[in-house]
Amino acid sequence: MFVRIVKMSFHSEHIPKFxxxxxxxKEKIRNVPGNRLLELYQDKNNPELFFTYSYWETEIDLENYRNSELFYDVWQFTKQLFNAKPEAWSANKLVSLV
Structure with a gap:
């Protein structure tokens, strides 16, 4: 399992649209095969800054999502709202304490 972290910054007037x-x-994304978790965070000090965390079984699962019509629709809408270039990381999940 690995985690995909995406950092996105929006023009403040576009945050409600996002x-x-x-x-x-969110439910459609969460129900993509191989997706095990989807979370959205908003920075406490900069309300224009958001992060998504998604857990994926395999890199192929993420790539299948990234090549899907669902991703295309989500990304085409979302990228119009940015005030900075998004950043993304894939990280191997090593430890999780609940």
Whole structure:
């Protein structure tokens, strides 16, 4: 399992649009084969800054999602709202304490 972390920064006037679209799409994204968790965070000091964390069984599962119509629709909408270039990382999950 690995974690995909995406950092996104939005123009403040576009944040409600982003959140509304995320609300509509989150269950679809979460139910993509291989996705085990989807979380959205907003920075406490900079409300324009958001992070998504998604857990994936395999890199192939993430790539299948990234090549899907669902991803295309989500990304085409979301990227219009950015005020900076997004950043993304893939990390191997080593330890998790609950």
């Amino acid at each position: 959140l509304e679209n995320f609300e509509l799409m």
